[in-house]
Amino acid sequence: MTSSSPADARGRTPRRRGDSRRGDAVFFNLSRGAGVLLLVVMAAIAGFLTYRSALALGKNEGNFLTTFEWTPDAVKPVFGIAVLTFGTLVSALIAMLIAVPVAVGIALFISHYAPRRIAQPFAYLVDLLAAVPSIVYGLWGVLFLVPHMNGLTSWMDQYLGWTYIFDQSSSGVPARNLFTVGILLAIMVLPIITAVTREVFRQVPRMHEEAALALGATRWEMVRTAVLPFGRPGIISASMLGLGRALGETIAVATVLSTNSKLSLHLLDPGGGTFAENIALKFNEAQPLGRDALMASGLVLFVITLLVNGAARVIIARRKEYSGAAA
Amino acid sequence: MAKRIDVSGLSAYYGSTRAIEDISMTIEPRSVTAFIGPSGCGKSTFLRTLNRMHEVIPGARVEGKVMLDDENLYGANVDPVAVRRSVGMVFQRPNPFPTMSIYDNVVAGLRLAGVKKKSVLDGVVERSLQGANLWNEVKDRLNKPGAGLSGGQQQRLCIARAIAVEPEVLLMDEPCSALDPISTLAIEDLIGELKSQFTIVIVTHNMQQAARVSDRTAFFNLAGVGQPGKLIELDDTQRIFSNPSVQATEDYISGRFG
Numbered sequence A: 001m002t003s004s005s006p007a008d009a010r011g012r013t014p015r016r017r018g019d020s021r022r023g024d025a026v027f028f029n030l031s032r033g034a035g036v037l038l039l040v041v042m043a044a045i046a047g048f049l050t051y052r053s054a055l056a057l058g059k060n061e062g063n064f065l066t067t068f069e070w071t072p073d074a075v076k077p078v079f080g081i082a083v084l085t086f087g088t089l090v091s092a093l094i095a096m097l098i099a100v101p102v103a104v105g106i107a108l109f110i111s112h113y114a115p116r117r118i119a120q121p122f123a124y125l126v127d128l129l130a131a132v133p134s135i136v137y138g139l140w141g142v143l144f145l146v147p148h149m150n151g152l153t154s155w156m157d158q159y160l161g162w163t164y165i166f167d168q169s170s171s172g173v174p175a176r177n178l179f180t181v182g183i184l185l186a187i188m189v190l191p192i193i194t195a196v197t198r199e200v201f202r203q204v205p206r207m208h209e210e211a212a213l214a215l216g217a218t219r220w221e222m223v224r225t226a227v228l229p230f231g232r233p234g235i236i237s238a239s240m241l242g243l244g245r246a247l248g249e250t251i252a253v254a255t256v257l258s259t260n261s262k263l264s265l266h267l268l269d270p271g272g273g274t275f276a277e278n279i280a281l282k283f284n285e286a287q288p289l290g291r292d293a294l295m296a297s298g299l300v301l302f303v304i305t306l307l308v309n310g311a312a313r314v315i316i317a318r319r320k321e322y323s324g325a326a327a
Numbered sequence B: 001m002a003k004r005i006d007v008s009g010l011s012a013y014y015g016s017t018r019a020i021e022d023i024s025m026t027i028e029p030r031s032v033t034a035f036i037g038p039s040g041c042g043k044s045t046f047l048r049t050l051n052r053m054h055e056v057i058p059g060a061r062v063e064g065k066v067m068l069d070d071e072n073l074y075g076a077n078v079d080p081v082a083v084r085r086s087v088g089m090v091f092q093r094p095n096p097f098p099t100m101s102i103y104d105n106v107v108a109g110l111r112l113a114g115v116k117k118k119s120v121l122d123g124v125v126e127r128s129l130q131g132a133n134l135w136n137e138v139k140d141r142l143n144k145p146g147a148g149l150s151g152g153q154q155q156r157l158c159i160a161r162a163i164a165v166e167p168e169v170l171l172m173d174e175p176c177s178a179l180d181p182i183s184t185l186a187i188e189d190l191i192g193e194l195k196s197q198f199t200i201v202i203v204t205h206n207m208q209q210a211a212r213v214s215d216r217t218a219f220f221n222l223a224g225v226g227q228p229g230k231l232i233e234l235d236d237t238q239r240i241f242s243n244p245s246v247q248a249t250e251d252y253i254s255g256r257f258g
């Protein structure tokens, strides 16, 4: 084509071309503006949090990282995140250890085992679990789960007590402990992990599954050779989504956990705390310094969540060439 | 090793629609048989009934008999998984496992069968890749992902993976249709070599390819859209392409079809 103006060749008028250029420009500026706005808001939040945290940390008379107590409004302000960090990480870890395998199992059942007329309603049911409000989980946890945990905890105390972490100091107390919180969190993050992994499993190309079947794989072997490896990055991403929620869950933990400022490896004993729960319970009565101290702890939770996500990205990227994206 | 296939009265269904109807044929061991015919006449469907891959599609079923020497693949006590181990398959689009290295792809079938010994696997990898004419190109990067190879190399990798388990029969569904002429030639040469060990069935839309690689050719056709496909004739490739006994075959081959 020799024409310098192909649009003319298609019969468009110059005016319309000008319009579409202007449309481009408007859209470009709009989307760039949105991007800039997002950055500004994020910077403002980070700046605000950091500034207030620094104020609090300057007045702290204890070590912020290793102190167990949280008494920022006392005459001699002392507060630290040791108990909160421990409780947050442990309860989230327990939640992950339970939720990930169960979620992968359910997702596989829905995507590869159940007949379609069962799979569809079942998938819907799991999605529905995600719509239950946190406070309802919290109420269910404290009114139903806690009273029904005693059988399990005394069994674990008897047979797994030698592990130290499952050794119960006194039996018969309500199980408002980190272990119960972990179980509750597992139930809460189950739907999101299941939903994401299910979609990933559904996207496994049929030809990879047939490749496995044609080699003489049973259904389970097909899942192991074609579906699970292909879905691995998706499983990791889904777990990170769930972990993010478990780390930050507030009201359900605050309802179930009987908090104190002891750092105990006995996971079946009541006590401990988490970042989000601590903020929720202390914020209302906190004095200005107490509020700044809580913000400092919120900043730490934010950093922990970022680190966890970063780690997941590294894991996924390391095996990128095997991800199947190239196929 | 290579076995005779004897099909009688075979029909295959997708749900309630019959895709192929009443097919009977005999395929000799250590020969190459080509399936030709217009699109939709059921060549792939028929091929997939020969290793019981048809039934993995929901709602799909098969009627009739497929004898592999003297065992009916559709007999009551026959395990389809075992059938697929002895009747290997190569697909139209190269489909190495994307999450596995070249090495792991080749031994995938053996691993499924429970072979673990490194020395055995090493030997099979070299032998199968040699057999698929791929060894020289990949011997220095066996631990690299299989998905990083060219399309033609990937298809030869899939052939290596299929022959690694030493099947009696090798089924190939348009194995060259996604490949360039040079890779196609490489695979045709390979088929010529493999037929000394395996019974080979190949679906192709390429008449020259059928004429070049096969000993026998089967022509399939269908009476019309929505009608089941049927076997029109099966004869020596030579005869099919020079002097077929059915007019429809001659029309199809000479391009006077439809």
Ligand SMILES: Nc1ncnc2c1ncn2[C@@H]1O[C@H](COP(=O)(O)OP(=O)(O)OP(=O)(O)O)[C@@H](O)[C@H]1O
Pocket: B014, B019, B037, B038, B039, B040, B041, B042, B043, B044, B045, B046, B057
């Ligand atoms: N998964 C499926 N579900 C339902 N019908 C199918 C399915 N696969 C194939 N069919 C139908 O079965 C008939 C035979 O299809 P088949 O793929 O065997 O033809 P083919 O001869 O291999 O065609 P081609 O040369 O295009 O590959 C067609 O009418 C097709 O629409």
Ligand SMILES: [Mg+2]
Pocket: B043, B044, B045, B173
């Ligand atoms: Mg086909």
